[in-house]
Amino acid sequence: MKKVFVVLMVIAMVFLAVSCSKGKTETATKATTQGKVFNIYAWNEEFKGFFEKYYTVPEGVTVNWIINPSDNGIYQSKLDEALLNQANAAADDKIDMFLAEADYIGKYVDSEYTMDISKIGFTNASTQYEYTIKAASDSNGVCKGVSFQCCPAAVIYRKSIAKDVLGTDNPAEVQALIDTWEKFDAVAAQAKAKGYYMTASFAETFRTFSNNCTKPWVDANDKLQFDDMINAWIDQTENYIKNGYTLTAGVWDQEKTNQMFKDGKTMCFFGPAWYYNFCMTNAMDPVQGCVGDWCIVKGPQAYFWGGTWLLAATGSDNTEMLKDIFETFTKNEDVCSKLVSNENQFPNNTKVVEKFANDPTYGNTAILDGQNDIAVFAGLAKDIKWENHTNYDQLLNEGLQNKLQEYFKGTVDKETAMKNFYQYIKETYPSIKL
Amino acid sequence: MDHPRRKLTRKKSISYAKWGYIFIAPFFITYLFFTLIPQFLTVYNSFFESYRVGLKQIGPTFVGFRNYADLFSPDSSGTVLILKYAWNTLVIWFIGALPQFVVALLLAVLFTSTRLNIRGQGFFKTVIYMPNLIMAAAFSMLFFTLFSRVGPIQALLEQWGVVDQSFDFFSYKVTVRGMIALMNFLMWFGNTTIVLMAGIMGIDQTLFEAAKIDGANSVQVFFRVTMPLLMPIFVYCLITAMIGGVQMFDVPQILTKGSGQPNETARTLVMYLNGYLTNKNYGMAGAISVIIFIITGVLGGFVYKMLSAQYKTDKTPHRRARG
Numbered sequence: 001m002k003k004v005f006v007v008l009m010v011i012a013m014v015f016l017a018v019s020c021s022k023g024k025t026e027t028a029t030k031a032t033t034q035g036k037v038f039n040i041y042a043w044n045e046e047f048k049g050f051f052e053k054y055y056t057v058p059e060g061v062t063v064n065w066i067i068n069p070s071d072n073g074i075y076q077s078k079l080d081e082a083l084l085n086q087a088n089a090a091a092d093d094k095i096d097m098f099l100a101e102a103d104y105i106g107k108y109v110d111s112e113y114t115m116d117i118s119k120i121g122f123t124n125a126s127t128q129y130e131y132t133i134k135a136a137s138d139s140n141g142v143c144k145g146v147s148f149q150c151c152p153a154a155v156i157y158r159k160s161i162a163k164d165v166l167g168t169d170n171p172a173e174v175q176a177l178i179d180t181w182e183k184f185d186a187v188a189a190q191a192k193a194k195g196y197y198m199t200a201s202f203a204e205t206f207r208t209f210s211n212n213c214t215k216p217w218v219d220a221n222d223k224l225q226f227d228d229m230i231n232a233w234i235d236q237t238e239n240y241i242k243n244g245y246t247l248t249a250g251v252w253d254q255e256k257t258n259q260m261f262k263d264g265k266t267m268c269f270f271g272p273a274w275y276y277n278f279c280m281t282n283a284m285d286p287v288q289g290c291v292g293d294w295c296i297v298k299g300p301q302a303y304f305w306g307g308t309w310l311l312a313a314t315g316s317d318n319t320e321m322l323k324d325i326f327e328t329f330t331k332n333e334d335v336c337s338k339l340v341s342n343e344n345q346f347p348n349n350t351k352v353v354e355k356f357a358n359d360p361t362y363g364n365t366a367i368l369d370g371q372n373d374i375a376v377f378a379g380l381a382k383d384i385k386w387e388n389h390t391n392y393d394q395l396l397n398e399g400l401q402n403k404l405q406e407y408f409k410g411t412v413d414k415e416t417a418m419k420n421f422y423q424y425i426k427e428t429y430p431s432i433k434l
Numbered sequence: 435m436d437h438p439r440r441k442l443t444r445k446k447s448i449s450y451a452k453w454g455y456i457f458i459a460p461f462f463i464t465y466l467f468f469t470l471i472p473q474f475l476t477v478y479n480s481f482f483e484s485y486r487v488g489l490k491q492i493g494p495t496f497v498g499f500r501n502y503a504d505l506f507s508p509d510s511s512g513t514v515l516i517l518k519y520a521w522n523t524l525v526i527w528f529i530g531a532l533p534q535f536v537v538a539l540l541l542a543v544l545f546t547s548t549r550l551n552i553r554g555q556g557f558f559k560t561v562i563y564m565p566n567l568i569m570a571a572a573f574s575m576l577f578f579t580l581f582s583r584v585g586p587i588q589a590l591l592e593q594w595g596v597v598d599q600s601f602d603f604f605s606y607k608v609t610v611r612g613m614i615a616l617m618n619f620l621m622w623f624g625n626t627t628i629v630l631m632a633g634i635m636g637i638d639q640t641l642f643e644a645a646k647i648d649g650a651n652s653v654q655v656f657f658r659v660t661m662p663l664l665m666p667i668f669v670y671c672l673i674t675a676m677i678g679g680v681q682m683f684d685v686p687q688i689l690t691k692g693s694g695q696p697n698e699t700a701r702t703l704v705m706y707l708n709g710y711l712t713n714k715n716y717g718m719a720g721a722i723s724v725i726i727f728i729i730t731g732v733l734g735g736f737v738y739k740m741l742s743a744q745y746k747t748d749k750t751p752h753r754r755a756r757g
Contacts, residue, residue, distance in 0.1 A: 072692050073712050080489055107488040248602075255583045391488050395712070402693055411605045411696040419510055420698060427709040430718075431487045 035091055035317035038063045041082065041098035043075040046278060047148065047308055050343065054335045055328050058321060073395050073428075076104060083113040086315045096316040097325065100145075100309045103394035105135055110391075114144035114311045120319040122146070122326045127349045131386040136309050145311035148329035148339075150348045152380035153207065153272035155299030156280075158290070159369060161267040165191045171371065175297040178268075181236070184300045188245040191267050198245040200259035200266040202237050202408045203401045206251070208270060209233035210397060211303035216388040217396050223433045224425065227388075234404065241408045248409045250401065257282050262290040272305050273346035273377060276367050284367055292369045296376050304384045346377045353378050392429055399424045480720030486713045493717070501721035516706065516722065520729060522611075522694070523702040526686070527679030530615035530622075534675070537619075538626035543656060545627070546634045548642075559631075562624035573621065574688035577613055604690065607699040614686050614700060618679075626671050633667030634660060669741045673734050680730050683708065703729075 038061055042048060048065055057063055068078045082095055100108050108114050124133050124143060132147035155178065159169035166177055166187065178184045188198035199205060213227035240246040247266075249255035259266040260283040271279060283289050310329070312322050328335050329348075336347040340356050344366050347353065356362050356374040363370035390396075400421055407417035422434050480501055484494035505516045541562065545555055552558070565573070581587050581603040591597045603609045637660065645655050661668070683704035686694060692708075694701025703726050710719040 077712065077714075080486070083489065111489050113489060249583065253583075258584055402691075406605075406695055406697060409602065409605050409696075416511075416697060423509060423515065424709075427706075427715075427718075428712050429487065430485055430713075430715060431492065 034058075034061075034320055035094075035096070036061060037092040038096045038318045038321055039066060039092075039094065040064070041066050041068075041075075041079050041095055043068060043070040043099065043101075046274070047099060047310075050148070050329075050339065050345075051325075053342075054338060055325060058324075061318070061321060070101070070394070071398075076107075076394070083108075083111075083313070086113065086313065089315075091317045094315045094317065095313040096318045097322055098311055098313055100311055101394065102135060102151075102304075102307045102309075102389065103397060104391055105309050105311075106389055107391035108311055109136055109144045110138045113314050115314045115316070116142045117144060117146070117312050117323075117326065118142075120312060120323045122323045125331055127351045128330055129348055129350065129381055129384065131304075131384045132307065132309070132348050134386040135307070135389075136311065145309050146326045146330050147307050147309045147348050149274060149307060150346050150353075150377075150381050150384075151272040151274065151304045151307040152346065152377045152384060153270060153275070153303055153305040154296045154376060154380065156269045156271060156275065156294055156296050158264070158267055159293050159295055160290075161191070161196055161265075162295075165194050165196060165267065169295065171295045171297050171376075174295070175299075178300055179298070181300045185236070185239070187267075188240065189243070192243060192245055195265065197247060197259070197266040198240065199268050199270070200247050200256040200264075201249050201251045201253065202241060202246055202405060203251045204246065204256075204268075204270050205236065206233055206397070206401060207305040208299070208301050208303045209236075211305065212301060213388050216390045217392055218390045218432055221433070222431055230400070237404075237408060248405065250405060252279075260290075261285065261288045262293075263288070264290075268299075270299070270305075273344060273373070274306065274308075276344045280367060291367055292365070294368050295371050296368065296373050298376065298380060302380050302383055304380075340374060344373075346374065346381070353381070392432065395428055396425070399428065476720045476723045478720075479716045480724050482717045482720075484717045485710075485715035497717070501717045502725075504718070505721055505725065516703070516725060518698070519701050519703050519706045522699060523680060523682055526611050526614050526700065526702065527618070527676070527682060529611065530618035531672075531675055531679060534619045534623045534626055535672070538623050538630055538671075541623075541627045542630035542634055543660065546631055548639070559624075559628060562627055564624070565620045566622065566625050568621075570617075570621065570684040571688050573617055574685045577617060578689050581609075581613060605696050607696055610690065610696065610700045614682075614689060617685050617689075618682070622675065622678075626675070629671055630664065630667060633664045636667075637663045665741060669738060672737055672741070676733055676737065677730055680726060680733070 038057070040048075040051075040063065042065060044067065048067070051063075066078075066082075068075045070076070079095075079098055082089075083098075086094055098108070124146075128146065129150045132150060133143055136145045136147065137143045157174060162174055163169040166174060168174060168177075178187055184198075191198050209229040209232055210227075213229045215225055215227050217224065217227075219225055237246070241248065247255060247259070257279060258264065260269070260280055269275070269280075276284075283294065284291055310326065312319075312326075316322060329339075330336075331349070333349065333352050336349040336352040337355070339345040339347045340352065341362075344364060353374060357372065357378040358375075359372075362372055362374065364373045403417050403421040403424060406412045406420075407414050412420070425432055425434060479494075481496060481498060482494040483492070483497045483500070485492050506514055508514050544550060545552060545558070579585055583602055588597070588601065588603070591601070592599060603613070641659055641663070642655060645659050650658065681704050682702045686700050686702055687705055687708070690700050692705070694705055703722065707719050707722040707726070710722065
């Protein structure tokens with residue numbers, strides 16, 4: 001009997017503890033005092049690095065990072081779990097801020113789990129890029145967060161290979177030779193003839209196409225739609241694989257990034273400013289790398305890729321700190337300048353961008369040949385539009401690439417690959433009508 | 435006279451069984467709350483449509499057997515996916531389990547043989563058990579790195595001219611399934627060896643001696659004495675291995691990055707289940723769990739019946755003689 005009592009007591013105590021913590025949160029939100037623990041959900045260490053370098057955490061506050069990888073939707077599912085539990089969590093366990101990518105930001109912005117940042121005293125500035133504000137706003141135009149970067153993307157090419165293939169490595173001349181897809185394809189054939197690859201991954205150009213889609217993945221009636229742009233990408237990739245212009249590696253695979261070493265045989269890579277630090281570390285390798293052998297140009301089609309938004313979580317008890325972080329990474333010109341000069345980022349501050357774009361002494365030497373990449377990106381950034389996004393984008397883009405990779409590798413035929421993709425959608429999003 | 439006697443009988447009836455129950459209670463309470471109730475809930479959930487779209491919960495709505503009907507309805511090319519995945523699971527398990535049991539039996543017999551009397555047994559036992567200590571996910575990641583397109587094995591084989599540059603271990607059904615089976619074999623043969631050794635050591639040594647005196651050779655001793663007497667332990671090992679096999683997940687999941695490539699031929703039942711859990715689809719995931727449960731039960735029963743039948747026949751003449 002005693003044992004039973006002990007068990008009952010333990011259960012009773014657990015319930016008591018849970019209900020107590022519930023009570024605590026209610027009082028905490030009423031009070032104006034700020035919390036002691038600041039919880040941030042993220043999917044990688046990228047922003048954490050900048051945060052630790054450029055943001056001074058108020059005294060007495062501990063920052064707690066909860067990092068889960070985004071592959072297979074792990075980050076989203078862990079975050080969802082925490083957000084759904086947000087109301088019941090103890091004040092110090094509540095998420096204060098979380099990071100979201102372009103591919104699924106809408107899911108969180110258009111929900112009650114993010115809060116209006118004007119309510120915490122942050123006003124959007126004219127120096128922020130318009131699309132970054134639109135992406136972080138819900139369907140009523142209420143803004144729920146900010147982006148610390150702006151992600152116009154370009155073609156990053158190897159100068160030495162361009163010289164060999166095209167006879168020039170001058171950005172203006174290279175751009176003139178690859179400014180349409182037809183010309184790009186023609187150059188790919190030339191590169192192949194010289195023993196080079198045009199790109200190093202079957203999905204390298206995917207974002208350029210998917211970003212220029214004219215309709216979203218899923219329409220208002222939850223019906224899946226294939227945009228012509230996606231089909232154009234599939235056609236192009238079929239052609240590239242058949243002719244050996246590209247490799248069958250995925251965008252994040254080591255086989256691809258190994259092509260960035262000095263002895264790599266690939267001419268073009270597609271990416272925004274974050275691509276340098278995040279994907280091109282092989283190129284920056286002091287021994288095997290090839291710093292200075294790179295330049296950027298717009299390429300055949302303007303697009304943007306990714307971006308990291310910082311969203312304010314409803315229920316945060318650190319609203320002052322939230323506002324402070326938002327201001328540091330968007331309005332603080334000193335920090336934004338350092339993001340450029342020390343970290344090779346493209347900041348979400350037009351004033352700082354203009355300063356660097358017009359500065360004749362500025363040049364990117366961390367990886368490029370001293371070219372003013374900010375000037376190139378600035379020209380592309382102003383045209384970025386935020387449209388045709390759905391909450392399903394991440395897993396649909398990822399799924400399509402994964403299933404088609406098998407087709408491009410020659411393991412399965414196209415029909416089977418597409419069948420597998422549809423099956424994947426059926427499992428992942430039962431509500432989407434195929 | 436009566437009084438002390440009554441006292442004595444009362445004392446006799448004192449039972450210490452309650453202490454036994456108290457000591458086993460923690461297990462049963464934990465089992466009840468963390469295994470049995472969830473098991474029933476899984477069955478219950480399998481009759482509902484319940485999943486999430488983003489942060490919105492859909493359902494739960496009672497749909498009867500619709501989830502099961504969905505699972506068994508063929509896709510556009512006429513394949514019933516769950517059967518395909520069940521087949522994948524069993525094939526991969528079988529090609530790993532076959533060497534696992536052969537090698538384990540062989541090692542167990544060698545190590546317990548009084549004739550060979552192998553020295554340094556402690557060392558060998560530790561070494562063969564070692565792979566089991568590595569986390570399956572880490573082991574799988576290791577294989578992924580070793581056999582990847584830019585991995586050392588590919589480089590070595592290219593250098594030797596065995597394969598060309600376009601070769602990819604992950605593009606062939608045989609190699610991917612083979613890798614998974616090899617990992618399962620490496621991880622589990624040590625464990626099986628140790629359990630089987632314990633089983634063999636439990637057999638009365640005089641039986642082996644008697645057999646030898648009667649002129650039986652090693653092979654005869656193995657098939658006529660060791661195996662029949664080891665059968666209960668062997669069946670136990672086989673059934674537990676099969677349960678583990680049907681639930682195979684972490685090794686293929688990590689090795690193929692969740693895709694079960696090529697063309698989903700390395701996708702196991704639990705990987706299929708896991709796919710539905712991306713959006714907390716408890717209805718479909720529940721239905722798959724129930725099917726896995728049934729498959730496990732049927733296979734377990736089948737193996738038990740088949741193997742222990744042989745073991746029981748040894749007793750029948752004995753009983754007859756008695757009757």
